[in-house]
Amino acid sequence: xxxxxxxxxxxxxxxxxxxxxxxxxxxxxxxxxxxxxxxxxxxxxxxxxxxxxxxxxxxxxxxxxxxxxxxxxxxxxxxxxxxxxxxxxxxxxxxxxxxxxxxxxxxxxxxxxxx
Amino acid sequence: xxxxxxxxxxxxxxxxxxxxxxxxxxxxxxxxxxxxxxxxxxxxxxxxxxxxxxxxxxxxxxxxxxxxxxxxxxxxxxxxxxxxxxxxxxxxxxxxxxxxxxxxxxxxxxxx
Numbered sequence: 641x642x643x644x645x646x647x648x649x650x651x652x653x654x655x656x657x658x659x660x661x662x663x664x665x666x667x668x669x670x671x672x673x674x675x676x677x678x679x680x681x682x683x684x685x686x687x688x689x690x691x692x693x694x695x696x697x698x699x700x701x702x703x704x705x706x707x708x709x710x711x712x713x714x715x716x717x718x719x720x721x722x723x724x725x726x727x728x729x730x731x732x733x734x735x736x737x738x739x740x741x742x743x744x745x746x747x748x749x750x751x752x753x754x755x
Numbered sequence: 756x757x758x759x760x761x762x763x764x765x766x767x768x769x770x771x772x773x774x775x776x777x778x779x780x781x782x783x784x785x786x787x788x789x790x791x792x793x794x795x796x797x798x799x800x801x802x803x804x805x806x807x808x809x810x811x812x813x814x815x816x817x818x819x820x821x822x823x824x825x826x827x828x829x830x831x832x833x834x835x836x837x838x839x840x841x842x843x844x845x846x847x848x849x850x851x852x853x854x855x856x857x858x859x860x861x862x863x864x865x866x867x
Contacts, residue, residue: 644798682844682857683799732798744789744855746798 642667642735644747652753653723660719661750663733668713673734674706677749683732689716723754757782759847759858767864772835776861778828778845786850790819790830793842793860802830802843835865 643666653659663672674686686706687695695708709717720727730749759780768774780788787806791799803812803819805828812819816833832839845858 682859684857685855730796734798743801743804746800749796749798751796 642669642745644733644735644745646731646733646747646750648750649748650751650753652755655724655754657723658719658721659723659752660717661731661733661752663716663718663747665714665735669735670713671736672710672716673736674708674716674718675732675734675746677730677732679728686718686731720752723752725754728752728754757847757849757854757856759845759856761843761845761858761861763861764859765862765864767866768835770835770837770865770867773831773833774835774863776830776832776843776845776863778830778858780826780828780845780847780856780858782826782847782849782856784850785823785826786848786853788819788821788828789846789848790817790828791844791846793844795841799844832863835863837865837867839863840865 645664647662651659672689675683676686677683685698686701687697687708689695689708689710691710691713705721707719730751732749733747735745762777787804789804790802792802793799802814802817805812805821807823818831821828842860842862844860847856
């Protein structure tokens with residue numbers, strides 16, 4: 641199994657500011673995923689982050705709003721830019737071990753509240 | 756359109772009772788189906804992973820079933836405990852694209 645840590649675990653931010661969320665994995669992985677979970681909702685994929693290439697964003701998410709870095713195979717960051725109250729969510733990173741039918745691991749999540 | 760629907764949306768049961776959560780999907784082509792447990796304020800944790808050929812898979816007091824013909828799955832929880840209080844999410848993975856399609860979850864509350 642993989643151990644995933646996220647920082648910060650929670651934050652309260654003012655609108656118009658930006659927050660960078662860090663995701664650290666204890667092993668090297670090819671693909672990392674960033675999800676958003678709005679209150680009472682299920683998970684929505686924001687983007688897929690591969691090391692050494694631009695992140696791939698899902699429909700409705702853009703790089704200017706959610707820039708992602710993937711400097712190596714164990715680390716990634718997601719920035720939530722120019723925040724508004726609608727960005728209040730739990731943000732989770734996840735990793736795919738690369739084999740279909742194997743377990744997908746999630747980080748503990750970052751709970752963001754935007755005032 | 757690929758969709759995963761779960762029912763009920765929420766459920767309250769007494770400790771020690773059994774319950775069954777439902778998941779219907781329209782995802783095609785199908786790779787595998789997963790049930791996750793998500794405690795409040797935590798990330799989802801995998802309970803079971805089922806491929807097309809598997810009908811039943813157990814993980815302790817959790818038993819998942821899959822009917823690939825009717826595109827239905829269920830998660831049965833036996834002898835519920837207070838610690839079972841959580842959201843249970845059904846996820847279907849589409850083969851080829853390897854996209855994860857998440858259900859909206861069932862919020863289970865177990866009362867003493």
